[in-house]
Amino acid sequence: MKRAIIAGDGVLPSLLLAAGPAEIVRFAGTDGLLRATVPARFEQLGVLFSDLRTIGVGEIVFAGGMSRPMLDPRRLDPVTEQLLPRLTRAMAEGDNTLLSTIVSVFEGEGFKVRGAHEIRPDLLAGPGAITGAPSAAQELDAARARAVLEALGPVDVGQSAAAARGQVIGIETLQGTDAMLHFIARTMPGSYGVLVKRPKTGQDLRVDMPAIGPDTVVRAAAAGLHGIEIAAGGVLMLDPRSTRAAAEAEGVSIWAVP
Amino acid sequence: MKRAIIAGDGVLPSLLLAAGPAEIVRFAGTDGLLRATVPARFEQLGVLFSDLRTIGVGEIVFAGGMSRPMLDPRRLDPVTEQLLPRLTRAMAEGDNTLLSTIVSVFEGEGFKVRGAHEIRPDLLAGPGAITGAPSAAQELDAARARAVLEALGPVDVGQSAAAARGQVIGIETLQGTDAMLHFIARTMPGSYGVLVKRPKTGQDLRVDMPAIGPDTVVRAAAAGLHGIEIAAGGVLMLDPRSTRAAAEAEGVSIWAVP
Numbered sequence: 001m002k003r004a005i006i007a008g009d010g011v012l013p014s015l016l017l018a019a020g021p022a023e024i025v026r027f028a029g030t031d032g033l034l035r036a037t038v039p040a041r042f043e044q045l046g047v048l049f050s051d052l053r054t055i056g057v058g059e060i061v062f063a064g065g066m067s068r069p070m071l072d073p074r075r076l077d078p079v080t081e082q083l084l085p086r087l088t089r090a091m092a093e094g095d096n097t098l099l100s101t102i103v104s105v106f107e108g109e110g111f112k113v114r115g116a117h118e119i120r121p122d123l124l125a126g127p128g129a130i131t132g133a134p135s136a137a138q139e140l141d142a143a144r145a146r147a148v149l150e151a152l153g154p155v156d157v158g159q160s161a162a163a164a165r166g167q168v169i170g171i172e173t174l175q176g177t178d179a180m181l182h183f184i185a186r187t188m189p190g191s192y193g194v195l196v197k198r199p200k201t202g203q204d205l206r207v208d209m210p211a212i213g214p215d216t217v218v219r220a221a222a223a224g225l226h227g228i229e230i231a232a233g234g235v236l237m238l239d240p241r242s243t244r245a246a247a248e249a250e251g252v253s254i255w256a257v258p
Numbered sequence: 259m260k261r262a263i264i265a266g267d268g269v270l271p272s273l274l275l276a277a278g279p280a281e282i283v284r285f286a287g288t289d290g291l292l293r294a295t296v297p298a299r300f301e302q303l304g305v306l307f308s309d310l311r312t313i314g315v316g317e318i319v320f321a322g323g324m325s326r327p328m329l330d331p332r333r334l335d336p337v338t339e340q341l342l343p344r345l346t347r348a349m350a351e352g353d354n355t356l357l358s359t360i361v362s363v364f365e366g367e368g369f370k371v372r373g374a375h376e377i378r379p380d381l382l383a384g385p386g387a388i389t390g391a392p393s394a395a396q397e398l399d400a401a402r403a404r405a406v407l408e409a410l411g412p413v414d415v416g417q418s419a420a421a422a423r424g425q426v427i428g429i430e431t432l433q434g435t436d437a438m439l440h441f442i443a444r445t446m447p448g449s450y451g452v453l454v455k456r457p458k459t460g461q462d463l464r465v466d467m468p469a470i471g472p473d474t475v476v477r478a479a480a481a482g483l484h485g486i487e488i489a490a491g492g493v494l495m496l497d498p499r500s501t502r503a504a505a506e507a508e509g510v511s512i513w514a515v516p
Contacts, residue, residue: 148410151409165350173425174425188432
């Protein structure tokens with residue numbers, strides 16, 4: 001049974017490909033590093049399902065972010081046309097709902113959907129210090145940011161937040177972690193705070209699993225955030241070696257909590 | 259019994275002064291438009307209390323934002339030194355706690371603390387359309403942003419949030435509404451969403467009352483937000499006439515909900 005990676009942006013698709021052979025599905029209009037072996041269109045999911053079945057794909061892994069598609073209604077195939085009301089409704093209800101709807105659509109077509117963390121469990125951190133333990137002040141800021149993320153869980157918002165000296169200085173919205181870090185760097189450059197990144201409460205880890213990498217560390221440091229707390233077993237470390245090296249170079253402590 | 263305005267930035271102190279004679283207290287190192295009649299230092303609250311009593315002030319109104327002070331420990335007077343642990347603890351627990359602590363400190367000294375909305379009730383909007391009723395899509399976005407603010411109430415974060423097409427695209431943090439609007443303008447210029455501004459759940463309206471003015475409207479429009487929902491009786495309209503004129507010029511609907 002073949003595997004297909006639904007490839008979005010960033011390095012995660014490549015990291016999954018390194019774990020074993022896979023077809024690469026890329027939707028027209030999305031960015032990514034890997035060349036598609038199965039080109040696809042958001043408007044033609046029926047064509048995609050049939051292409052995947054034809055080449056013997058039984059397992060699907062979603063990897064990397066994708067921007068929300070613009071749809072060309074003239075190109076809709078019958079399968080997509082039928083799914084559209086369900087997807088549109090899900091889209092209005094937030095990311096979790098949309099993504100779990102997408103998972104059930106693939107499952108409903110007979111594909112097994114697996115999470116990136118199941119293919120590369122080596123990229124998950126266990127609890128404890130990764131590049132350093134938090135200071136007492138960092139623990140307080142981490143607790144503050146974590147409380148914000150927990151409060152936001154029920155409304156399906158927020159995979160990351162930042163706090164400094166007890167004050168909340170950034171909450172991730174649709175624009176993503178990088179945009180939030182850039183905002184903090186611009187508005188509070190010497191914040192000396194903490195970034196907390198974890199899955200949303202109730203989030204299906206098979207899609208849109210939170211991740212950090214060397215870029216995250218460099219951007220956090222540029223925002224004055226010298227501590228990063230991640231959820232043990234809930235956040236992928238993309239390229240753990242470079243992430244550690246970047247953290248050491250930038251003086252950033254990374255730790256994981258249960 | 260004289261009134262004193264603890265004057266922060268923006269036009270609110272002037273709007274309160276227009277309602278009747280008042281002493282103007284300004285803390286060293288803060289910005290503002292009005293000249294202080296009672297200059298003060300954060301480190302010398304004891305001196306301030308005694309100055310206010312000497313000139314016969316019995317009523318205090320806080321008006322306009324102030325940045326969090328840097329304290330020079332060598333300048334602390336005995337009263338402030340004694341208050342410091344209480345204020346520092348409150349600061350770590352978020353804005354509501356800090357501000358209500360400040361209110362009780364003034365009350366404990368025998369001053370009556372009144373809210374800006376009590377001095378200028380004419381600046382509060384009643385429920386209904388102010389410059390336009392929301393479209394169906396704007397109602398949905400407003401409900402989404404409102405749900406986020408309600409979820410954040412218990413952790414004392416967020417006087418405003420923005421949503422577009424059902425997605426949350428901005429949540430106010432320490433940096434304030436303007437910084438959030440600038441973030442949206444930069445990251446999602448054509449958002450066509452809605453800004454919701456309301457007091458935090460349980461917020462003492464006598465301090466840090468949310469406000470909108472013509473600037474807010476222009477900044478919202480620049481962020482592609484063509485709807486602004488405020489809490490009826492809970493948000494000050496600074497300069498209602500210019501705010502309405504700006505909203506009409508920019509094509510922004512403003513409405514108030516209970």
